[in-house]
Amino acid sequence: MADLSGSVVLVVGATGGLGSLLSQQLEAAGAIVLRSGRTMATLAADLRDDSAAATLIEAAAAVHGxxxxxxxxxxxxxxxxxxEVSDATLRELFDVNTLAPVRLVRAATPHLAAAAQSGGAPFVVTLSGVVAESPTAGLAAYSASKAALAAFTQAASRELRRASIRIIDARPGHTETALSTHPLEGTAPAFSAGLAPEAVAARIVRAIIDGEKDLPSGAFSGAS
Known part of the structure; x- marks a missing residue:
């Protein structure tokens, strides 16, 4: 079990539908949550920028030390x-969905390792989604960007456990957030009813507290 009371947690993408709920639920569990998003006045970050991840992590770590x-x-x-996917769309999909998380984990590792050495139980949560398990027609490039993220977290988790850093990759199915309503390109298909974002966020927070190390799509079967 991990006690989140007083833990300093950075949520990247905290202005999104799932990120905002995760932020709220982590705070309810006792964490001190630092929020980051493109449009936020503090800890703002454009994850398409190569240097944004390192800058963001250092700024977040400096807030409470x-x-x-x-x-x-x-x-x-x-x-x-x-x-038909354009180069610009390909670039942004991989910049935001793959390269940014890799860079964030890389930059956060020394700080999380220090937390472990101080007796804490540091963690990272990534969200590759069900498409990392089952790449989907009509979402080929998106699926590829998320599958790459899942591969990275699977390998990195084996490395970082030596420093007592836990990585949880969450792979929920389609969730009823607004993400699909503002795609970089194309139009969303008619999805069947998706998972409730509040329940998905609650499942992820429970995994953090319970010490889980992976959240495959099947772990969200009750999140409706």
């Missing part, structure tokens, strides 16, 4: 045939 947790809830989506 430490960092105990990192939740990466930022992401972008695009729809359409694989043969």
């Amino acid at each position: 430490r960092l105990d947790g990192l939740v990466i809830a930022a992401g972008v989506v695009a729809f359409g045939p694989a043969s």
Whole structure:
């Protein structure tokens, strides 16, 4: 069990539907939550920028002199045939969904390792989603960006456990947030009813507290 009371947690993508709920629920569990998003007055970050991740992590760690947790809830989506996706869309999908999380984890590792050495239970949460398990037609490029993230977290978790840093990759199915209503490209298909974002966020926070190390799509079967 992990006690979140007083833990300093950075939520990246905290202005999004799921990120905002994760922030609220982490605070309810006792964490000190630092919020980051493109439009926020403090800890704002454009994750398409190569240097944004390192700058953001250092700024977050400086607020309270430490960092105990990192939740990466930022992401972008695009729809359409694989043969028609534009270079600009490909670039942004991988910049935000893959490269930014890799850079955030890289930059956060020294701070999280220090938290572990001080007796804490540091963690990282990534959200690759069900498409990392089951790449989806009409979402080929998006699926690829998320599958790459899942591969990174799977390998990185084996490395970082030596420093007592836990990575949880969450792979919920389609969740009823507004992400699909503002894609980089294309139009969302008619999805069936998705998971309740409040329940998805609650499941992730429970995994953090309970010491879980992975959240496959099946772990969200009751999040409706």
